[in-house]
Amino acid sequence: MILVKNLTKVYGSLKAVDGISFEVKRGEIFCMVGPNGAGKTTTIECIEGLRKPTSGKISVLGLDPQRQSHLLKQRMGVQLQNAVLQPRMKVWEAIDLIGSFYPKRIDFEPLLEEMGLKEKKKAYLSSLSGGQKQRLFIVLALLHNPEIVFLDELTTGLDPQARRAMWQMVKDIREKSKTVFLITHFMEEAERLADRVAIVDQGRIIALDTPSHLISQFGAEMKVIFTLRDSLPSFSLEGIEGVSRVERAEEKVVVYGRGDSLVGDVVNLLLKEGIKFFDLQTQAPNLDDVFLTLTGKEMRD
């Protein structure tokens, strides 16, 4: 679907994208994740044909985004970060207008209903909530039944509930046998949605695989966290199989380790020793941990 080879984009002295190569397969949700300024938007905009790469090769649906942009535009759907329409436009006017630019269109009514915007057809764009606006932009990106859909920071600025709803909609797009190229700086979003994730930092891809492979490869360990009833007892959890280290600050204990039986073994040992504890929780490793392992940096919103 998409083939990128040695893509580089230089702005003045800044290398925004530094030799990126990857491939996106038909029908998958491919996600590029990384901190702000990592080069994600520049990459996606080069692929969409909005920017001209400094060097490297890009092919989308077998087309050159620069020289065959007119053909490509009819087959791709795009939701852009920081691009809106006039606030005094109405929902149906935006759909009618953008739709008229394409030779072939699908019936937008079911799409509008699916996105929960049916009642908003006559509303001004300025009256829509952040989530509704993003859903409208998805509708606008799907109007011409594109084969590939680009989504740039779709859920930034949305509350957690709207974000979750949006994730379901992205999965629904894939169900329509479209390919989705998504970029985000939320690791959780990448983990929940993506079939494959490319983690980018400072203009380079530092890891590319399925979320579960990335987690088992780089991530990182599970954490078992609990609080002791009293601070005195001395005990050793280091002996348990799979435990790599134990952190203890006053009553709070964090056990790091791997393996399916880790939690059970820790609890068993505590019970056997008669150690009283409460507030036990486990934290499965996630992509944030992967990012931390790979870059030594915390990934923050």
Next chain:
Amino acid sequence: MRPLLKLLSVQIKLYLREPVAAFFTLAFAPMMLVLFATIYGNSPNPLFGGLGTVDVSVPAYLGLVIVTVGLISIPISVAAEREIGVFRRLKVTPFSPFLYLVSSVITNYLMTLLGSLILVLIGSLVYHMRFQGNVLSVFLAFTFGSLSFFSLGYLLAAVAPSSRFAMIVGMVLAYPMMFLSGASIPLEILPSSLKEVIKFIPLTHVVTLMRGLWLGDPWRAHLLEVAVLAGMMVGGAILSVRFFRFE
């Protein structure tokens, strides 16, 4: 053709939904006309060569409508559209951004025309103004004057880094022009010491041309105005195409 027409109809609606732009384009000049006609009436006045206040105000106020759309509405709206990302959104569709500008020019021209028609209708129906020119000539001069000021407006929109900047520069250019060109205050009552300044104000040439043709002057009596406005139109258009940025 279909997308262009759709865009045109959306842009016209958006224009009319913007209260400030709609007011200044459609209502401001007619309001001034009613105000001054109420104060002075339209009886013949030797100061205006035997014409009344309304007779000389209507063609002059056409310049007012033109400068408002050209130097205020156009720069603000185009710079704002670029700012919020309308052009970027269009760029990922097969629609040509160039057609967007075509539609924008047509929209602004139609709005200028509408504002002017309201003015002329009030002048003739309410105040029975005198008109001694040729309708086609006046219409052509109006179109010509509009396009020459639109050229400046799109140039300003092209180079303005933000819509706020476009608004401030547009107003700083437009307001003195309104008062020093005869567009709002007849040149006849301005002190002659200002004459030297006035002839360098671009809007003066629109007003002089409109008033002249209104009274039946031949075009050849206004070659200077035609030359200045043609220069503005062509120069502004070339520069704005050269410097226009869609993002």
